Amino acid sequence: MVQAKLTPELLHIIAERFKAIGEPARLQILNTLRDGERTVTELVEETGLGQGNVSKHLQLLHTLGFVTRRKDGLHVYYAIADRSVFKLCDIMCGRLEAETSARRRVLAAR
Amino acid sequence: MVQAKLTPELLHIIAERFKAIGEPARLQILNTLRDGERTVTELVEETGLGQGNVSKHLQLLHTLGFVTRRKDGLHVYYAIADRSVFKLCDIMCGRLEAETSARRRVLAAR
DNA sequence: CCGACATATGACTGTATGGCAATATAGTGA
DNA sequence: TCACTATATTGCCATACAGTCATATGTCGG
Numbered sequence: 001m002v003q004a005k006l007t008p009e010l011l012h013i014i015a016e017r018f019k020a021i022g023e024p025a026r027l028q029i030l031n032t033l034r035d036g037e038r039t040v041t042e043l044v045e046e047t048g049l050g051q052g053n054v055s056k057h058l059q060l061l062h063t064l065g066f067v068t069r070r071k072d073g074l075h076v077y078y079a080i081a082d083r084s085v086f087k088l089c090d091i092m093c094g095r096l097e098a099e100t101s102a103r104r105r106v107l108a109a110r
Numbered sequence: 111m112v113q114a115k116l117t118p119e120l121l122h123i124i125a126e127r128f129k130a131i132g133e134p135a136r137l138q139i140l141n142t143l144r145d146g147e148r149t150v151t152e153l154v155e156e157t158g159l160g161q162g163n164v165s166k167h168l169q170l171l172h173t174l175g176f177v178t179r180r181k182d183g184l185h186v187y188y189a190i191a192d193r194s195v196f197k198l199c200d201i202m203c204g205r206l207e208a209e210t211s212a213r214r215r216v217l218a219a220r
Numbered sequence: 221c222c223g224a225c226a227t228a229t230g231a232c233t234g235t236a237t238g239g240c241a242a243t244a245t246a247g248t249g250a
Numbered sequence: 251t252c253a254c255t256a257t258a259t260t261g262c263c264a265t266a267c268a269g270t271c272a273t274a275t276g277t278c279g280g
Contacts, residue, residue: 015136023125027128052260
C-alpha cells in the first residue's frame, strides 16, 4: 500500500485480488502455469482438480487479470498475465521462513 | 513461490495468509497500524469498525503473524510484525496501475 | 471489594464460495 | 449434418466466515 489515498473502493479491489490467490486450488493452477501456457485439459490432468472446477477458477483468475486467455480451435490456452504474482508468493514464503527461523531460535534458547 | 517443492500443505499455508489480507477490514487495520502501534480502542475509532469485529480480526492477524501484541495494564497494543506486508500491497497496487495503463492504451488506440 | 474500563469470546445470522454433477455451448472433421 | 471433443456454465449443497450483539474476562483505582 503506497502512501496513496486508500479509498474503501481501492481497499476492496486490492483485497479482492489477495482473496483470489488465497485459495490453494488457484495457487496450484498459477504454479502449474509457471513454466508455460496450458489448456484446460492439461491443467485438469496436472492438478488433479475437476474440469468444471478448473474452468471456474480460471474464469475468476482471468477476470482479475492473473491469467491471459487465447483460443485456438477447440483449445483454450491460459498463461500467466503478470509474473509479479510469483513475487507476491516469494515474499510470503520469505515471511514464513523468517517466522520458522524465529521459532527455532526461541526453542534453541531454551 | 520459489522453485521449492510445493506440497499441498505449503500451498494451504500460503493461501491462508493471502486470504487473511483478502479482506478489506483487515487491510484497513493493517494500514492504520502502518504508522505506529495502536490499542484496540484506537483501531475501533480510526477504522469505524465494531469493537468485537476488530478484536476478532486482530486475533487472526496475530495468529498468522501479521501483527505483534503486547499488553500494558488495561491496554493491549498491536503493531505490524513484518513490514513486508506493505511490500505485498505495493506490488498489488503496481499491478493495478499496470492494468489501468494497459486499458487506457487500448482505449487510446481506438 | 466494587465499579469502571479495555478487550476477548461465544452464539447467531446472512452471505459468499469451493466442489460436484449435469448440461450447454463452441469448434472440428468426416 | 452429425458425432466427437474441449470448455464454459448452471444449480445445488455443505462449509466458511464477516459482522453483530451480548457477555465473559482481566486490570486498575478508590
